[in-house]
Amino acid sequence: MPWGERAATVSDVDEAKLGLRERKKQRTRAAISDAAIGLFLEHGFSQVSVAQVAEAAEVSKRTLFAYFPSKEDLVVHRLADHETELARVVRARGNDASPLAAVRAHFLAGLSERDPITGLNDHPQVLRLTRMILDAPSLVARMEGFKSGAERALAAALHETADLPELTARLGAVQIVAVQWALSQDNAHRMAAGETADGRYPGAVADAQHGFALLAHGLGE
The missing domain is CATH 1.10.357 (Tetracycline Repressor; domain 2)
Known part of the structure; x- marks a missing residue:
């Protein structure tokens, strides 16, 4: 297989992996946001903790803050x-x-x-x-x-x-x-x-x- 074709194939695979990774990140971000909005609307923004949002979204607090630096950012x-x-x-x-x-x-x-x-x-x-x-x-x-x-x-x-x-x-x-x-x-x-x-x-x-x-x-x- 010529080098050009081989390079293109590897690039395509990397791009596909990147696409999958990005889609997964978007799904995680959406899941966290949806869980947060649901809790906030039900109980009130001030009454819900970040820990409760993380638990509802089934992620760690560290993961939550990686997507949303503050509680307000969730909204x-x-x-x-x-x-x-x-x-x-x-x-x-x-x-x-x-x-x-x-x-x-x-x-x-x-x-x-x-x-x-x-x-x-x-x-x-x-x-x-x-x-x-x-x-x-x-x-x-x-x-x-x-x-x-x-x-x-x-x-x-x-x-x-x-x-x-x-x-x-x-x-x-x-x-x-x-x-x-x-x-x-x-x-x-x-x-x-x-x-x-x-x-x-x-x-x-x-x-x-x-x-x-x-x-x-x-x-x-």
Whole structure:
């Protein structure tokens, strides 16, 4: 067998092993997270220990911490992808769309689709998770960390794609993230208080239109 073919075969085997190993890690991570969320929703975030989560997931505490460095990570990792969401929206916008217009359209689409990140979702499981986060100060604090990360990512996207000075990009990002965060939080609190997503939708859209109009006036597009 020629060397080239032999090398390719070994590489394929290694890649297959790596794929299996990665899939196993993903299954373990998902099992730990599912066990944690189930316990937290049933008993409350503060009432469940990491040891109890590890036992329910049938892993050691050491293994648990290898996947999730803190107890809060067991919850907020599910939202981690949203930290850079606005930055991705700005980078992916068309040439004829301003950054603010792209973010506005994205948020309004999220409201229409009842995207949980907009706060406008009354699915029982989502509501339980929302109430749990709002009732746990350490989780609320971690969510604030995501907010700061979103500001940094969006500032970089504005600076790089809209040719804005760094300070302008940073100030603009802070304002955009703050408005969207406030809108989402208001919707989430209303859902947690018992309003329905369909009943709240017109008001959520009106509030979003108002918020983004204020941003447009302040930033001057």
